[in-house]
Amino acid sequence: MTDLLAEQDAARLALRCLDLTNLNDDCDEDAIRALAERAVTRYGSVAALCVWPRFARLAREIAAPDVKIATVVVFPTGEATDEEAMEETRDALFEGADEIDMVIPWRELMEGRDASVRSRVERVKRAAGDAPVKAILETGVLESAAMMRRAADAAIEGGADFLKTSTGKVPVNATLSAAEILLTAISQADRPLGFKAAGGIRTTAEAWAYLEMADRIMGEGWASPQTFRFGASGLLDSLIATLNGAAPVTAAEGY
Template sequence: MIDKNTSDLLAKASLATASPALAKRAIPLVDLTSLSGSETEAEIAALCTRALEHGVAAVCIYPAFLPQARPLLQGSAVRLAAVANFPDGSDDIARAADEAAAAVADGADEVDVVAPVQAIMEGDVGIVGELVEAVRLAAGPQTTLKLILETGILADPDRITAAARAAVMAGVDFLKTSTGKVPVGATPEAAAVMMRVCEEAGLRVGFKASGGIRTADDAARYLHLGDALLGAERISARTFRFGASSLLDDLVRVAAGGASSGTASGY
């Protein structure tokens, strides 16, 4: 259940709009993402070039493109992320761990792994901790591990909270809202629930909004929540990310003094 204080905060966040200063603040928090499944090598090269040009937090791609992307980003501050157990969220923990290990071997600094969604829906929250522990062991302690909870499917705030807490206890680094492959991606309501868990954890666990984050105004609403729940002074790429493909274009436009388009599409 969303309490009244959170409801009031969500109402205020819904009114937030982007300014050039906010857009400039958000750009370094972006995980520039390409997960359409139909990418070409030329498109991956262009993605990495854009990431370097604008100084985003990371590039997030399918594991098959890691050998190409790694040398393109080598020596920069832009991190390289790959997905695992994606997008289905299988309960095959061994497969997820193997995918994570292979991604790290191919140069991934970060792994975004999907939680076993159907198992959680059936009441098996414990499997979240099992997955995180197995993937952590396979990927190694230096790899940033983000767990995708697919909150649009989990839906219930108590269920999201239970799954998020299980992940935190197992040693996850980030809680992430969505794969972007289901009808309901990130929502401010789910984000607030997850940020509360991050707050409980003393912000040793970060938050990543993904799935339908398309415009600078969208980013403004999530940053408004982050500032209120986590503290503006504590938000950085180490604690707060946006996973998106089209968001960066809008942020760059607004940072330069333009208006948020409100019409972008993508992850």
């Protein structure tokens, strides 16, 4: 019973920290309406809906007031000029987005041009104003732990509010090893930042492992919707099943 209660506590926290996501290529308005309906549960609301920029206005109109709207910039490739990234950011905020998830120019980082990452984050943060900016590092394609740390440090120096692992659009997405690198960088930063694990997290047990790592590195109780997010679609089903006392559910993940 103690283990079940602990798992349910983790599920309750994970639900509150969830960016319920639909970034599928075939997403349409009906899918956004369905996403918004799922965002409010008997156990509370998710942190945010994460949608394509073209659906930000609709999502803001139909989402519960306490659910943020997150959208993506230069997604999923990160290939754009700084000016294009800034324009996308301003347009997304105009359409109703509350939070910006931006892809860093990770290919340039792999070529040794770390300053490009700092510049991109600085420019997007400037365009975003007070809106939180989550820098997507695409850790699954970076070649080493050292490169992941370089990406994290450059994004921090650029002013990112969150470090996010992945787009969910590459073969390797969120991993605990990448999370440890990013959380360690956050713990050593000279200002507060948040962390977002995205892509491939489907079960309460998997989410719990990330929350336990955050407790270990950042301190017990650090993780909250203000500091920690999961980017997922199918995870919600498993969290609800856990909170209902049912057997864990592994849902098909669209993101």
